[in-house]
Each structure stands twice: as C-alpha cells, then as structure tokens.
Amino acid sequence: MAGRFYDPAGERYGMPTYPWRMAPEEYATHRQLRARGLRPGGQGVAAQVLWYSRRYWRTGKSPIRVAYLYRLDRAKPVRPMTPAKWAALAKANAAQRVCPECRRDAGYRIPTSLGMCVACADAPQIAA
Numbered sequence: 001m002a003g004r005f006y007d008p009a010g011e012r013y014g015m016p017t018y019p020w021r022m023a024p025e026e027y028a029t030h031r032q033l034r035a036r037g038l039r040p041g042g043q044g045v046a047a048q049v050l051w052y053s054r055r056y057w058r059t060g061k062s063p064i065r066v067a068y069l070y071r072l073d074r075a076k077p078v079r080p081m082t083p084a085k086w087a088a089l090a091k092a093n094a095a096q097r098v099c100p101e102c103r104r105d106a107g108y109r110i111p112t113s114l115g116m117c118v119a120c121a122d123a124p125q126i127a128a
Contacts, residue, residue, distance in 0.1 A: 005050040016047035018069075023049055027069035034078070041076030045069065 007017040018024075027047050033039060047069040057063040081089075096109050099117035106117040114121045 013048070013050075015045065018047065018049050020049060020051035023047065023069055026072050028072055028075070029067050029069060033070060033072075033075050036075075037078050038072070038075040039078050040070045041074065043070055043074045046071045046074075 003019075005017055005019040006022065007013050010016045028036070028038075029049075030040065045068040049067040049069060051065055052063050053065045054063070056065070093109075094105075097105050097107065099106050099110060099120055101116040101120040104117070106119075110117060
C-alpha cells in the first residue's frame with residue numbers, strides 16, 4: 001500500500017506526496033518545525049504524507065490520514081514571547097481556574113465536562 005502514496009512529482013495528488021516515514025529530510029511537519037525552534041514563516045504547504053489509520057477504518061471516517069510538510073530551508077525562527085504575551089497567557093490561564101458557581105480559584109483548571117470545580121459538582125443538589 002505504501003506504493004500507492006508515493007508521488008514525489010505531485011502528478012496524482014497535486015503536490016509531492018510520500019508514504020509514512022518516507023519523506024525526504026528537507027521537509028518537516030509543523031510539530032517537527034516547532035521542536036527545532038522554527039515556524040513555517042508564511043510559506044505554503046510544500047508536500048504531504050499520507051497513510052492508512054486502522055483507528056478510523058471502522059468509525060465511518062476516511063481511513064486515509066494526512067500530515068502536511070513544510071520546507072526546512074524556508075522556515076523561520078519562532079518569535080520570542082513578549083512580556084505582554086506572557087501577561088495575556090497568565091490572565092487566560094487564571095480565568096480557567098475560577099469556578100463559575102462558587103467564584104473561587106480552584107487551584108487547577110476547571111474541567112469542561114463538569115463546568116464547575118469538583119467540590120461544587122460533588123455537593124448534594126438542593127431541590128427547589
């Protein structure tokens with residue numbers, strides 16, 4: 001099946017396409033760029049990796065998965081965080097720790113599944 005996704009000229013899929021773990025060294029995914037301290041830097045997708053996933057085979061979704069690749073020689077360094085960005089991030093994280101029911105800082109991020117702190121979720125419900 002790997003031969004089906006091997007299209008380095010881009011004739012079949014419209015862009016260079018490689019099977020899982022067969023992409024050339026000059027390409028990297030977004031996560032691989034970030035691990036090297038790089039970002040795409042405005043460049044478009046240069047190639048793609050296609051593979052079959054058994055996880056999606058039985059769920060009715062397409063079993064063909066895709067990962068987009070960017071060129072390493074065109075990637076730029078990640079921009080450093082400014083003090084204003086750090087402050088905004090701290091404020092957003094603090095807002096996710098405040099329980100909407102009791103208005104206290106829970107000391108952890110409020111689970112979206114509960115919508116409130118664990119103490120409020122475990123409290124017995126008072127019938128009105």
